[in-house]
Amino acid sequence: xxxxxxxxxxxxxxxxxxxxxxxxxxxxxxxxxxxxxxxxxxxxxxxxxxxxxxxxxxxxxxxxxxxxxxxxxxxxxxxxxxxxxxxxxxxxxxxxxxxxxxxxxxxxxxxxxxxxxxxxxxxxxxxxxxxxxxxxxxxxxxxxxxxxxxxxxxxxxxxxxxxxxxxxxxxxxxxxxxxxxxxxxxxxxxxxxxxxxxxxxxxxxxxxxxxxxxxxxxxxxxxxxxxxxxxxxxxxxxxxxxxxxxxxxxxxxxxxxxxxxxxxxxxxxxxxxxxxxxxxxxxxxxxxx
DNA sequence: AGTTGTCAAGCTAGT
DNA sequence: ACTAGCTTGACAACT
Numbered sequence: 237x238x239x240x241x242x243x244x245x246x247x248x249x250x251x252x253x254x255x256x257x258x259x260x261x262x263x264x265x266x267x268x269x270x271x272x273x274x275x276x277x278x279x280x281x282x283x284x285x286x287x288x289x290x291x292x293x294x295x296x297x298x299x300x301x302x303x304x305x306x307x308x309x310x311x312x313x314x315x316x317x318x319x320x321x322x323x324x325x326x327x328x329x330x331x332x333x334x335x336x337x338x339x340x341x342x343x344x345x346x347x348x349x350x351x352x353x354x355x356x357x358x359x360x361x362x363x364x365x366x367x368x369x370x371x372x373x374x375x376x377x378x379x380x381x382x383x384x385x386x387x388x389x390x391x392x393x394x395x396x397x398x399x400x401x402x403x404x405x406x407x408x409x410x411x412x413x414x415x416x417x418x419x420x421x422x423x424x425x426x427x428x429x430x431x432x433x434x435x436x437x438x439x440x441x442x443x444x445x446x447x448x449x450x451x452x453x454x455x456x457x458x459x460x461x462x463x464x465x466x467x468x469x470x471x472x473x474x475x476x477x478x479x480x481x482x483x484x485x486x487x488x489x490x491x492x493x494x495x496x497x498x499x500x501x502x503x504x505x506x507x508x509x510x511x512x513x514x515x516x517x518x519x520x521x522x523x524x525x
Numbered sequence: 526a527g528t529t530g531t532c533a534a535g536c537t538a539g540t
Numbered sequence: 541a542c543t544a545g546c547t548t549g550a551c552a553a554c555t
Contacts, residue, residue, distance in 0.1 A: 243548050256532060256551060294548065303533060335547045339534040352534065378546090381536050413546090415537055479539075482545070510547090 238506040240290025241518040250275035254299045290331040302355040322367030332373040343380040343393040372465030379417040414442035414481035436470040472510040487517035
């Protein structure tokens with residue numbers, strides 16, 4: 237069981253460097269990428285020292301990577317740095333995931349949105365390739381929109397998924413969401429595609445078909461094969477006095493203890509803490525375990 | 526130095 | 541009709 241947190245580390249002050257499109261220049265791009273890769277290295281070192289084996293890497297490592305403005309071969313320029321980071325990941329047996337943004341929509345009825353999605357996924361695969369990571373490193377996305385017809389939305393996802401190149405399919409996984417696509421909807425898609433499912437407990441609490449945590453995990457676990465590695469899960473709990481599904485600002489240890497007691501000794505999972513204060517909550521969880 | 530409007534991209538639910 | 545929330549706030553122009 238590896239624990240992780242997303243993208244940034246407040247303790248060591250590692251945030252994402254980016255800039256606005258109107259400020260795009262080669263110098264600005266190189267500065268941001270250099271900062272981001274250096275910070276990624278620092279976060280990995282911090283994780284080694286603090287017992288974290290899982291990390292979500294920011295999709296903004298390369299600003300505007302899949303935008304038409306991008307005319308710089310960043311992969312050539314930063315090949316060595318990515319390779320070095322990949323070596324650190326492999327030497328320490330770290331688990332890595334990406335979670336690209338809400339604009340990645342495999343099942344959009346609009347073909348240009350799908351094409352932009354493919355470009356964005358290709359960018360993520362390129363980073364994984366530069367780091368020489370295997371198929372246990374994952375790119376996690378939501379199924380997408382419903383567009384007024386759930387069955388059509390699902391079957392469009394399935395058809396579009398089949399049309400993706402194998403390199404993308406090697407890393408792509410879907411997550412149950414709190415509004416549209418429940419665990420059961422993800423399982424329907426899995427049965428036609430074999431795509432692994434990331435189980436998000438908070439989304440499941442908001443939208444489900446009555447499955448307990450144990451039942452949900454029993455359904456999710458077989459969607460991950462040996463080439464995919466142990467299942468990744470997202471963990472969070474509800475922020476009080478906010479809309480259902482809002483991630484909490486800091487970990488609710490009582491809630492997590494209940495979650496853990498049901499998971500532990502039953503399932504091997506790598507847990508991503510989707511909690512606003514990141515490594516601070518993840519440290520508390522680590523201490524509890 | 527601190528505050529505020531804005532930022533490549535989409536969708537859903539709540540107001 | 542508008543906005544919060546989502547992957548992850550951070551940039552940039554103002555006071």
